[in-house]
Amino acid sequence: MKILFAGMLLALAIPFPALSQDPLRIHCIDVGQGSSELIIGPYGTTILIDGGTGSAGSGDVVPYLNAIFGWRKRINYVIASHDDADHIGGLLYVLGDGGYSADTIYHCGINTDFKLGTQIPLGQVIDLGNGARATCVGRKGSFIDGSTGGTSDNNASVCLLIEYGGFDYITAGDLESNESVLAGDLLTSGRLDPTYGVDVIHVNHHGSDGSSRVSYVNALKHELAVINGGTNYGHPRWTAVDRLKGRVNYSDGSGATGVTWTGCNNVYRTTYDVVEDGRAPEWDCPTLGDMVITYDGHSPNYSLNGTAYPIDEPIPPTPTPTPPIRDIRINEILAKVPWGLEGDANGDGVRDAWQDEFIELVNWTGHAVDLGGWTVSDSVAVRFTFPGGTSLQSGQALVLFGGGTPAGDFGGSVVLTAAPSEFGLYLTDDGDTVTLMDGEEIIDQVTYGDQIAASNNRRPELWGSFQFHNQIPEASGSLYSPGTKADGSGFGYSPPPGWAARAWIRDYDGDGTSDIAVFRKDSGLWAVRSITRAYFGGAEDSPVPGDYDGDGATDMAVFRAGSGLWAARGGNRVYFGGVGDIPVPGDYDADGTTDIGIFRKASGLWAVRGVTRTYFGGSSDEAAPGYYGDDGRKKLAIFRPASGLWVIRGITRVYFGSSGDIPIPGDYDADGSWNPGIYRPDSGLWAALGATRFYFGSPGDSSIPGGYRGDGQDYPGIFRDSSGLWVVPGVTRAYFGSGNDTPVAR
Numbered sequence: 001m002k003i004l005f006a007g008m009l010l011a012l013a014i015p016f017p018a019l020s021q022d023p024l025r026i027h028c029i030d031v032g033q034g035s036s037e038l039i040i041g042p043y044g045t046t047i048l049i050d051g052g053t054g055s056a057g058s059g060d061v062v063p064y065l066n067a068i069f070g071w072r073k074r075i076n077y078v079i080a081s082h083d084d085a086d087h088i089g090g091l092l093y094v095l096g097d098g099g100y101s102a103d104t105i106y107h108c109g110i111n112t113d114f115k116l117g118t119q120i121p122l123g124q125v126i127d128l129g130n131g132a133r134a135t136c137v138g139r140k141g142s143f144i145d146g147s148t149g150g151t152s153d154n155n156a157s158v159c160l161l162i163e164y165g166g167f168d169y170i171t172a173g174d175l176e177s178n179e180s181v182l183a184g185d186l187l188t189s190g191r192l193d194p195t196y197g198v199d200v201i202h203v204n205h206h207g208s209d210g211s212s213r214v215s216y217v218n219a220l221k222h223e224l225a226v227i228n229g230g231t232n233y234g235h236p237r238w239t240a241v242d243r244l245k246g247r248v249n250y251s252d253g254s255g256a257t258g259v260t261w262t263g264c265n266n267v268y269r270t271t272y273d274v275v276e277d278g279r280a281p282e283w284d285c286p287t288l289g290d291m292v293i294t295y296d297g298h299s300p301n302y303s304l305n306g307t308a309y310p311i312d313e314p315i316p317p318t319p320t321p322t323p324p325i326r327d328i329r330i331n332e333i334l335a336k337v338p339w340g341l342e343g344d345a346n347g348d349g350v351r352d353a354w355q356d357e358f359i360e361l362v363n364w365t366g367h368a369v370d371l372g373g374w375t376v377s378d379s380v381a382v383r384f385t386f387p388g389g390t391s392l393q394s395g396q397a398l399v400l401f402g403g404g405t406p407a408g409d410f411g412g413s414v415v416l417t418a419a420p421s422e423f424g425l426y427l428t429d430d431g432d433t434v435t436l437m438d439g440e441e442i443i444d445q446v447t448y449g450d451q452i453a454a455s456n457n458r459r460p461e462l463w464g465s466f467q468f469h470n471q472i473p474e475a476s477g478s479l480y481s482p483g484t485k486a487d488g489s490g491f492g493y494s495p496p497p498g499w500a501a502r503a504w505i506r507d508y509d510g511d512g513t514s515d516i517a518v519f520r521k522d523s524g525l526w527a528v529r530s531i532t533r534a535y536f537g538g539a540e541d542s543p544v545p546g547d548y549d550g551d552g553a554t555d556m557a558v559f560r561a562g563s564g565l566w567a568a569r570g571g572n573r574v575y576f577g578g579v580g581d582i583p584v585p586g587d588y589d590a591d592g593t594t595d596i597g598i599f600r601k602a603s604g605l606w607a608v609r610g611v612t613r614t615y616f617g618g619s620s621d622e623a624a625p626g627y628y629g630d631d632g633r634k635k636l637a638i639f640r641p642a643s644g645l646w647v648i649r650g651i652t653r654v655y656f657g658s659s660g661d662i663p664i665p666g667d668y669d670a671d672g673s674w675n676p677g678i679y680r681p682d683s684g685l686w687a688a689l690g691a692t693r694f695y696f697g698s699p700g701d702s703s704i705p706g707g708y709r710g711d712g713q714d715y716p717g718i719f720r721d722s723s724g725l726w727v728v729p730g731v732t733r734a735y736f737g738s739g740n741d742t743p744v745a746r
Contacts, residue, residue, distance in 0.1 A: 022040075022042055022043075023042065023295055023296045023297070024039075024040070024041060024042055024128065024132045024162075024167070024294065024295050024296075024297065025038075025040040025292060025293070025294050026162065026169060026200075026292070026293040026294075027039075027040070027064070027291070027292050028226050028228050028270055028290065028291040028292075029060060029061055029064050029270070029290055030060060030270040030271055030289045030290045031051070031053070031056035031060045031090060031228070031270070031271075032052065032053070032056055032060070032229065032231050032271050033052070033053065033056075033229050033231040033232045033271070034050070034051075034052030034053050034056055034086030034087060034089075034090065034206075034229050035050045035052065035086070035087055035173070035206065035228035035229050036049070036051045036052045036056070036061050036090060036228065037049040037050065037171060037202065037228070038064070038065070038068075039128070039134065039162065040068075041128025041129040041130075041132050042132055042164070042297065042730070043128070043129030043130060043694070043696065043729040043730065044129070044696070044729075045076060045126070045128040045129050045132075045694060045695075046075050046076045046077065047075075047076065047077040047078075047079060047126065047128075047134060048065075048077070048078050048079070048091070048094070048102075049081060049158075049160070049171065050079075050080065050081050050087040050088070050090070050091060050173070051087070051088070051089065051090025051091035051092075051093065051094050052086060052087070052090040052229075053086050053089040053090055054085075054092065054093050056086075056089070056090045057089060057090030057091065057092070057093030057094050057098060058090075058093050058098070060090075061090045061093070061094055061098075062093065062094055062100075064290070065094070065098075065100065069100075072698075073098075073099050073100045073101065074100065074102070074103070074683075075094075075100055075101070075102045075103075076103045076104065076695050077102065077104050077105075077106065077126060078091060078094075078095065078104070078105045078106070078116075078117070079105075079106045079107075079120065079158055079160070080105075080106070080107045080108065080111075080114045080116075080117070080158075081108060081158045081171075081172070081173030081174070082107075082108045082110065082153055082154060082156050082157040082173050082174060083107070083110045083111065083113050083114055083153060084153060084154070084174060085113070086229065087173065087174070088113060088114040091114070091116075092114070092116075095116065103685075103695065104117075105118070106118065106119070106120035106124075107119060107120070107158075108120070108139045108140050108156045108157055109139055109140030109156060110140065110151075110153060110156050119139070119140070120136050120139055120158055121136065122136055122137075122138070122139060122143075122144055123135070123136060123137075124136040127692060127693070127694060128162075129694070129729065129730075130164075130729075131164065131165065131297060132162070132163065132164035132165075132297065133162070133163055133164075134160050134161070134162045134163075135160065135161045135162075135163070135191070136158060136159070136160060137159050137160070137161050137182065137185060137186060137191060138157075138158070138159035138172065138175075138181075138182050138185065139156065139157070139158045139159065140156040141155055141156060141178060143181055143182060143185040144185055144191070145184075147181050147184065147188075148181070149177065149178035149180075149181040149182075150177055150178055154174035154175065154176055154205060155175060155176060155177060155178040157172050157173025157174050157204075158172070158173060159171070159172040159175065160172070161192075161198075164295055165295070165296075165298055165311075166311040166312075166313045166449070167199050167302050168192065168197075168198040168199050168200075169198065169199065169200045169293070170186075170198050170201055170202065170220065171202035172202075172204050173205075174204060174205040174208075174211075175204040175205065175211070176205055176208065176210040176211050176213075177210065179204065179211065179212075179213045179215065179216035180213060180215040182216070183215055183219035183220060186219070186220070187219060193313065194219075195313075196312050196313040197220045197221025198221070199222065199223055199224065199302065199311060199312065200222060200223070200224045200225070200226065200293060200302075201220060201224075201225045201226070201244070202226055202227075202228065203226065203227040203228075203236065203240070203267075206227060206229040206233075206235040206236060207227045207235050207237055207240045207269070207285075208235055208236075208237060208240065209237040209239050209278075211240055212225075212240040212243045212244050213243070214243060214257065214258045214259055217243050217244060217246070217259050218259060218260050218261045220261075221261050221263060221312075222244075222263070222264050223263050223264055223266075223309060223312060224264065224266050224267075224268075224304060224309055225244045225264060225266070225267040225268070226267075226268055226269070226270075226304070227267065227268065227270065227285070228269075228270050228271075229269075229270065229271055231271055231273040234276045234278045234279040235279070236267075236269055236280050237278055237279065237280065238250075238251055238252060238278060238279065238280040238281070238284070239252070239254070239257075239278070240280070241267050241280040241284060241285050242257055242259075243257050243259050244267050245265060245267060246259050246260075246261050246262035246264060251284070252278070263312075266309075267284075267285050268286055268287070268288045268304070269285055269287050269288070270287070270288065270289060270290065271287065271289075272287040288304075288305060291304060291305055292304070295311075298447075298449070300431070300449060300450070313450075314449060314450040314451055314452050314468070328361050328362070328363055328364075328369060328371070328392065328436060328443055328444065329361065329362050329364055329444050329458070329462050330359060330360070330361060330434060330445075330446050331362045331397070331457065331458050331461060332358075332359070332360035332455050332456065332457045332458070332469075332480070332481065332482065333358075333359055333360070333427065333446065333448065333456050333466075334356070334357050334454075334455035334456075334480050334482075335357055335427035335428065335432065335448065335451050335455075335456075336429040336452060336453050336454075337352070337353050337356045337357055337453070338351075338453040338454070338479055339351070342479060343356050344356060345357070345401070345482060346358070346401045346403075346404045346405070346406040346407070346408075347406055347407040347408040348404045348405045348406060348407050349407075350404065352402075352403070352404060354402045354423050354424035354425075355401065355402045355404035355419075355424055356401065357401070357402040357424050357425055357427045358399055358400060358401045358402065358425075358455075358480075358482050359376060359425060359427075359434060360399050360400075360413075360482055360483065361392070361398045361399075361400070361436065362395075362396070362397045362398075362461075362462055362491055363393065363394055363395060363396050363397075363398075364395070364462050368391050368392065368393050368394060369392050370390070370391050371386040371390040371391065372386055372387065372388040372389055372390050372391075373385065373386065373388065373438070373439070374386045374436065374437065374438050374443070375436075375437050376425065376434065376435070376436055377434070377435045377437065378426050378427065378428075378432050378434060378435075379432055381426075383418060383425050383426050384400060384416075384418045384425065386416075390414070390416075392414060395492040396413060396414065396491065397410075397411060397412075397413035397414070397483045397484070397491050398413055398414040398416065399414070399415050399482040400417070400418065400425065401415070401416070401417045401418070401482075402417065402418050402419075402423075402424020402425045403417050403418060403419040403424050404417065404419070409483070410482050410483030411482075411483035411484035411490050411491070412483070412490065413482070413484075415483070429450070429451050430449075430450045431449045431450055431451075432447075432448060433445065433446070433447045433448075434446050434447075434448075448466070452468055452470075453479065454468050454469045454470045454471075454479040455468075455469040455479065455480035455481075456469065457469045457475070457480075457481065457486050459472050459486065461485050461486070461491070462491075469481065469486060472486045474487040506545060506554050506706055506707075506744065506745075506746050507553060507707075508528045508531050508553060508554045508556075509531050509553060510551070510552045511710070512707075512710040513707060513710035514707045514717075515528050515529060515531060515554075516528070516529040516726050516732070516734070516736055517529065517545075517743075517744040518736065518737035518741035518742060518743055518744060519537070519543040519742045519744050520737075520740060520742075521537075521538065521539050521541065521740075522539055522740060523535065523538075524536055524537045524538045524539075526543075526556050526569075527736070529736050534556060534569065536556050536558065536567075536569045537556075537558035537560075537567070540560050540561075541558035541560050542558065542559050542560075542561070542583060542742075543557070543558060543742060544557045544559045544566070544583045544585050545746070546568075546585045546586070546594030547587075547592070547593060547594050548568040548571050548594045549568075550591070550592045550593040555568045555569060555570070555571060556568070556569040557569065557571075557585075559577070559583040561577070561578060561579050561580070561581060562578075562579060563575065563578070564576055564578040566583075566596050574596060574609070576596050576598065576607070576609050577598035577600075577607070580600060580601070580602060581598040581599065582598060582599045582600075582601065582623050583597070584599050584623050584625050585597055586627075586634035587632065587633065587634055588608045588611045588634045589611050589633065590631060590632035590633045595608050595609060595611055595634075596608070596609040597609065597611075597625075599617070599623040599625075601617075601618065601619050601621065601623075602619055603618075604616055604617045604619075604621075606636050612636075614636070616638065616647075616649055617638035617647070620640055620641075620642060621638040621639065621640050622638065622639045622640075622641060622663050623637075624637045624638055624639040624646065624663040624665055625637050626665040626666070626674040627667070627673070627674050628648050628651055628665075628673055628674045629651070629673055630672040630673050635648055635649060635650070635651060636648075636649040637665070637676075639657065639661075639663040639676070639678075641657070641658065641659045642659055643655065644656055644658045644661075646663075646676045648676075654676060654689065656676050656678065656687070656689045657676075657678035657680075657687070660680060660681070660682065661678035661680050662678065662679045662681065662703060663678060664677045664678060664679045664703050664705050665677050665688075666688070666705045666714035667712065667713060667714050668688035668691040668692050668705075668713065668714050668715075669688075669691040670712050670713035672712070675688040675689045675690055675691045676688070676689045677689065677691075677705075679697075679703035681699055681700070681701070681703075682699055683695065684696055684697040684699075684701070686703070686716050694716075696716050696718065696729065697716075697718040698720075700720070700721070700722065701718040701719065701720050702718065702719040702720075702721065702743050702745075703718060704717040704718060704719050704743050704745050705717055706728075706746065708728045708732075709731060715728060715729070715730075715731065716728070716729065719737070719743035721737075721738075721739045721741065721743075722739055723735065723739075724736060724737040724738045724739070724741070726743075
């Protein structure tokens with residue numbers, strides 16, 4: 001439904017039962033006359049849009065919210081679409097006598113009666129988690145592509161586009177005449193693919209006759225429409241329902257609708273009042289009461305109150321998250337071969353639907369890999385076994401075609417065919433799972449949905465997510481690129497972003513992902529989940545794990561401030577530093593091993609054994625060193641909570657955060673360089689400069705970010721010492737450790 005774009009993301013959360021990865025949920029709350037929507041993202045991000053009238057706020061909205069939020073009466077974003085009483089009255093009750101607080105409050109720019117919050121920035125993106133997002137594409141008559149319309153109260157409404165995988169939902173308050181401007185904006189700005197439009201329209205102005213205009217319906221190509229409200233003014237009007245359903249003529253005999261889009265057969269409302277002239281009859285627009293739309297981000301269907309509806313656009317594949325990154329990656333797949341000679345991917349002069357399909361593998365290690373005996377499977381069976389002696393050099397690609405006689409250089413790649421298989425690699429057009437295995441070990445696995453006539457290619461190459469090849473900007477519209485990157489250039493070996501800084505991953509088994517671990521000071525127990533348990537250190541020690549021997553795996557180590565002892569299990573014992581010093585180990589010289597280092601707050605001394613000794617910062621500062629460049633060197637940095645000042649020595653000074661925040665820098669956008677980041681314990685706020693902002697956790701939780709997915713990016717994690725609970729959204733939720741344990745952070 002949309003064309004992907006870049007933008008700064010924001011996000012949030014609800015109580016802990018919803019912290020694991022859940023579907024996107026859009027609640028249309030029955031408030032009688034008025035409108036109210038609650039959005040809950042996959043990681044618990046919450047947005048409340050409108051609240052009906054004041055009486056609806058007390059009688060409908062607050063009880064509905066209480067059933068979801070329980071004791072934790074906090075909403076992350078509250079948005080007043082516009083200043084009408086049947087939209088803001090309930091919000092005022094929710095935020096007043098209803099007892100709820102909001103982290104951020106937005107209005108459309110007209111704030112005469114609501115009198116809370118600030119105008120929502122045009123283009124604001126709220127990260128709902130796991131790739132889901134809500135974007136402000138219009139407010140107060142201004143739209144994201146620069147176009148403008150009327151600014152009357154209804155037309156000033158905030159317009160939000162909600163996207164998750166192949167699913168799109170548009171909601172725009174009481175918008176009427178500005179619908180045509182919004183529709184054009186969504187297409188010209190690239191927010192929507194004009195072929196597919198959106199899946200669901202939240203119908204504007206309760207289905208008034210001035211809403212759901214011909215240009216809006218024809219442009220947005222919805223398959224489902226939902227209507228909030230409709231006890232007054234004869235809403236929803238039958239004329240609006242006729243247009244939404246794509247009828248040629250109006251049901252009241254008043255003439256032709258002018259609508260050309262005929263893909264919607266289902267229009268529902270939350271509320272039905274008495275029969276009234278012009279109001280859509282119940283049989284044509286059924287009343288469902290509260291409505292909940294759910295989507296998991298990858299399935300071919302979303303649901304409304306449990307009834308499935310199909311996603312209408314092809315779903316790009318996503319890597320299966322279970323297998324960690326290994327030596328060889330599936331980088332490109334062509335399943336649906338284009339028509340004509342455009343589909344001659346193997347260059348033999350003939351387009352063949354089976355022979356021209358291909359899978360591209362790339363060796364992203366620094367050494368050759370023997371593929372002999374490895375297999376490629378689809379969801380049914382093994383389709384190819386690599387012959388003995390098949391070797392892939394460092395940085396080299398391998399292209400496995402379905403058949404034919406491939407002709408060309410293909411970027412210097414190894415070229416093989418699945419011939420004499422009658423049906424090549426058996427890659428189906430409407431979705432499949434491709435698995436690369438070495439014996440019983442999954443090396444890489446990709447699941448894809450319905451395809452277009454172009455390949456799927458990772459972006460960034462090797463470790464990014466998949467996009468259709470012709471939608472990747474650097475591909476310049478090309479449909480595939482077997483053996484080369486999407487832009488036609490060769491591969492060559494380079495580690496993923498941030499990979500040079502392996503010392504911070506906390507990877508005790510060397511598989512490229514952060515491990516969950518605790519240190520029990522009273523006994524010296526180290527426990528690494530599913531890997532090892534060992535006794536090393538004691539009550540006077542602080543854990544300082546790192547890769548002290550340069551073997552690519554994290555070593556257990558302790559720092560004993562009373563004597564200045566540093567000891568790595570199975571390695572050296574060194575005396576460096578003493579009482580009052582803060583241990584700051586890391587790879588400060590980019591030699592692949594962890595260096596011993598301390599920060600002495602009393603004087604601002606930084607000392608890294610064998611590397612540097614300097615004065616930087618002081619007693620009011622927190623140490624925040626990190627890999628802030630792309631050279632693999634850990635940099636000295638401080639965070640000053642009193643003012644929110646970050647100083648990264650020799651790089652930058654920036655204000656980000658405030659008193660009470662805990663510095664948690666990391667690579668939150670997978671660009672190879674760390675971002676300043678903070679965790680605010682009293683509210684659960686996580687924020688990384690230029691990368692992300694969301695709410696996750698509760699007071700008392702320890703923040704433990706890490707590379708939990710093995711893709712070069714940092715993700716949030718918390719440890720709750722009252723119960724030993726670890727939660728990494730979308731990765732794991734497990735009990736490991738207890739209240740006496742120290743979660744081992746980097």
